[in-house]
Amino acid sequence: QKEVEQDPGPLSVPEGAIVSLNCTYSNSAFQYFMWYRQYSRKGPELLMYTYSSGNKEDGRFTAQVDKSSKYISLFIRDSQPSDSATYLCAMSPIYNQGGKLIFGQGTELSVKP
Amino acid sequence: ETGVTQSPTHLIKTRGQQVTLRCSSQSGHNTVSWYQQALGQGPQFIFQYYREEENGRGNFPPRFSGLQFPNYSSELNVNALELDDSALYLCASSSSSGITADTQYFGPGTRLTVL
Numbered sequence: 001q002k003e004v005e006q007d008p009g010p011l012s013v014p015e016g017a018i019v020s021l022n023c024t025y026s027n028s029a030f031q032y033f034m035w036y037r038q039y040s041r042k043g044p045e046l047l048m049y050t051y052s053s054g055n056k057e058d059g060r061f062t063a064q065v066d067k068s069s070k071y072i073s074l075f076i077r078d079s080q081p082s083d084s085a086t087y088l089c090a091m092s093p094i095y096n097q098g099g100k101l102i103f104g105q106g107t108e109l110s111v112k113p
Numbered sequence: 114e115t116g117v118t119q120s121p122t123h124l125i126k127t128r129g130q131q132v133t134l135r136c137s138s139q140s141g142h143n144t145v146s147w148y149q150q151a152l153g154q155g156p157q158f159i160f161q162y163y164r165e166e167e168n169g170r171g172n173f174p175p176r177f178s179g180l181q182f183p184n185y186s187s188e189l190n191v192n193a194l195e196l197d198d199s200a201l202y203l204c205a206s207s208s209s210s211g212i213t214a215d216t217q218y219f220g221p222g223t224r225l226t227v228l
Binding site for chain 2: 036043088090100102
């Protein structure tokens with residue numbers, strides 16, 4: 001069993017839809033949870049990070065962490081075609097300690113105009 | 114402020130050969146991490162270098178090795194290439210105390226194909 005599980009999709013939604021992306025994990029030591037966005041032929045870029053449980057909002061993006069269920073989510077409101085990319089969840093016990101981030105498989109998102 | 118750059122963009126090698134990939138860190142960053150991303154998968158951590166010393170390693174064999182130079186640029190070397198080494202190789206730079214680090218900024222990657 002992988003430490004981090006993420007539905008690979010692909011996920012296709014119409015412009016303006018609310019998108020929900022999710023990851024589950026097995027290691028209870030994880031404390032830092034991150035979401036990266038990766039466009040085709042590009043490296044991942046950090047969207048949001050959250051420490052421990054709770055919600056964090058940044059514009060159209062909301063990250064949620066439920067440590068009791070070992071479940072994290074990223075919500076995208078009013079989705080735009082420019083949001084079309086692969087979204088990767090990543091986590092670590094201590095923020096970036098030793099550089100070792102554990103990534104999910106990535107979910108490919110397509111937002112249709 | 115310049116971002117993370119990697120070279121070459123693409124590379125084709127034959128099984129058994131050796132390859133060197135290069136990474137130039139973002140200005141002011143003293144730490145570089147390397148990841149392997151197979152097609153359709155998330156990145157997997159290979160190792161990290163902090164101030165020219167290896168500072169953490171993932172589950173990769175010794176034929177994967179690295180270097181970090183005084184200007185904080187870095188190399189990833191892979192010996193005795195295998196078909197399964199075909200992947201996108203990403204480097205990420207960050208500013209670190211050696212224990213924890215700030216956000217990792219990724220380069221665009223080098224696409225390696227092993228035939």
